[in-house]
Amino acid sequence: MKIRIATYNIHKGVSSFGSKPRIVALKQALATMQANVYFLQEVQGRHDVMAARHASSWPGQAQHDFLAGDSHQAVYGMNAVYDHGHHGNALLSNLPIASSRNQDVSDHKYESRGILHCVIHLDDLPVHCYVVHLGLFAGGRRRQAEALIEAVLDSAPPGAPVIIAGDFNDWGNHLSEALRSRLGVTEVFDERVPSVGMGSFLRRLRGPGAKIQHARTFPAMLPFLQLDRIYVRGFAIDSAEVLHGALWARLSDHAPIVATLQLK
Template sequence: MTIQRPHLRAGTAPTTQFSTRFSSHTFRVGTYNIHKGVRGLGPAKRLEIHNLGLGIEALDADVVCLQEVRLFHALEARQFARSPLGWPAQGQAEFLAPEGYASAYRTNAVTRHGEHGNALLSRWPMGEIGHHDVSDHRFEQRGLLHVPVIWQGMTVHVVVAHFGLIHASRVRQVQRLAEMLDREVPADAPLLVAGDFNDWGEKLDAPMQGLGLQRALSPSGRTADRVTFPSRVPVFALDRVYVRGWRCVSTLVPRGAAWARMSDHLPLVVELEPA
């Protein structure tokens, strides 16, 4: 059974179709690069963090893996202080967590006016939060957020990733990921690595397979179920979920004017079953 949420104008709550059938056997994962909650430049710059909160809640995922999440930014906080809803008083991860969800955040990059990184929102209990710097050079600060999640009595290891802009850097970051997994994740544990891989040429599937990780792809094979960037006319599948110990049941990329407005990426939602 599916429902169609009412159509709303851009700038209001986003719309899409999602299954309303609860299944204790399906684990729904969302991954979303939120572009620090702000869009536009100069006088046209606008705050989207409040709309993003509505969008993330609409995903109805068990866990949501977020990239480019602000902990704070002094300049933008001042700039948007007098906007209708205002800059959130807390960090964006905590602000975006729907009711009943816990949040985990770790910083990847420190900038002149603030810092940003990866976050995980989970409706299930979380274990000890780990963070691993995988920066390949001083011009790009990148990291891995590792959080065990207790789902249906089973420990699922979730890694939120944001890889670099250069292919050689991404290959080295896969190796750093492998080293972290060898140290911290049991070989037989259910695992997923989700995030923005910046893999424009789609060259990372093979090295990730070398780690025992398979890309979660829709059984339908439709390109529309995987491309997420740019959000207005998506043609690149930069946002992905790689899995071990899971079978992909379905994937979904929400679309529409409201989703295109909120970030330069669209979210990707995958539904998984234990393999």
Template sequence: MHSSNILRVATYNIHKGVQGLGPMRRLEIHNLGLAVEQLDADIVCLQEVRKLHRREARFFPYWPDMPQADFLAPEGYEAVYRTNAITRHGEHGNALLSRWPVAGHQHEDISDHRFEQRGLLHVHVHAHGRDVHVIVVHLGLIPGSRVRQVGLLERFIEREVPRNAPLLVAGDFNDWGKQIGRMLAGLGLLEYEEQRAFTYPARLPLAQLDHVYARGLTPVGLHVPRGRVWWRMSDHLPLIAEFKI
């Protein structure tokens, strides 16, 4: 557990626990389990998490027999998962792993068109004696879609999150520029900006697609683990952000 007033939050797109293509693909979910533990975060926000996938379960002899969110949760953590996309062979979505007690959670569909199934996961956590609201997102690939999805996010926050409650919005924003960051700043959601934190592509990071924005919490630090052990596990690197609560 970290100092009494620091909240450590990680976000990580895990690429469904598999890297590579076709018959050369390899299972990384077991390594990701060790990696999530190493992040030592109070709250871990995950994207591209499989609930199940019948074809991959047949292909990989060591495919876990439980949903990936439960498999990845370190001992003592609570796992919350909600499906964004239902595909021919299974389901995947967003997840949150919490070292602190979870008071409740809900899911909202923010799909912008029929080719991309997207959703947001809202989890209410009791941390450091405070009620903290966390929203995990994975925005669309098309710029116009992302703008409309931020509009849906704004309406969701107005409806579901008390104005004075600490709020975190974390995930894969798929934004290569600053447009989404500016829109979120307009909602009072800010991130630590004193250093750059490129997370994608993992092997040679050129852009920060992954972010942790906060309202009612003070950003105090940002860290991206690097090295071969990390870029082998996913096409994204994890991002770790710290906040004073």
């Protein structure tokens, strides 16, 4: 059975420049992806200032509920809390959600981060989904990646299908090898190197410490940093792409990744 997924840091539903509301256009753009499951970061659960300032273009609902609409269920993991609101990660799914849990992995008081773990049912088979947004500092990211690995080992049975997606802020690509070796996951762009010619030679050279080039997703206007990832286990990767262009550059500072997976 196939499943289409997307990961997207939506920048709290405002534009990268000028902080103009983009949440209505975001909802329309998400619909064009036609994903079964959306892994979203920087989702605004509440923002009293924006709601008061932009009453006509700011939904009365929490962003995760607004974006889910009637077609998807929404689960929200609240991470950062402040006087006028809060934000965090969210998972939207048109497949049944069996359970959810949000784990605090904040490394210091200035960056609130979490791992949102949801179990969805695909063809009556539990699939463990993890929405992540790691910190801006290398030491904290390493500790949060270790917490992610432990969370998956503790919550997903060996061999169970797993999808881990989000904003890893890992521009130096230091975290992937630990995830691959300890969890048995594959990043959806790992197989972009051709299997013939020079690509075949590169594959033979690629050892345990080799760094594979991930998709460039930041900044959305002219992406050159590889911040956003989708790691999977128990799936074959049919397709994966980064959505570029003027539309996506207006909506957020990150470009989204969409992938189609085939359950093994």
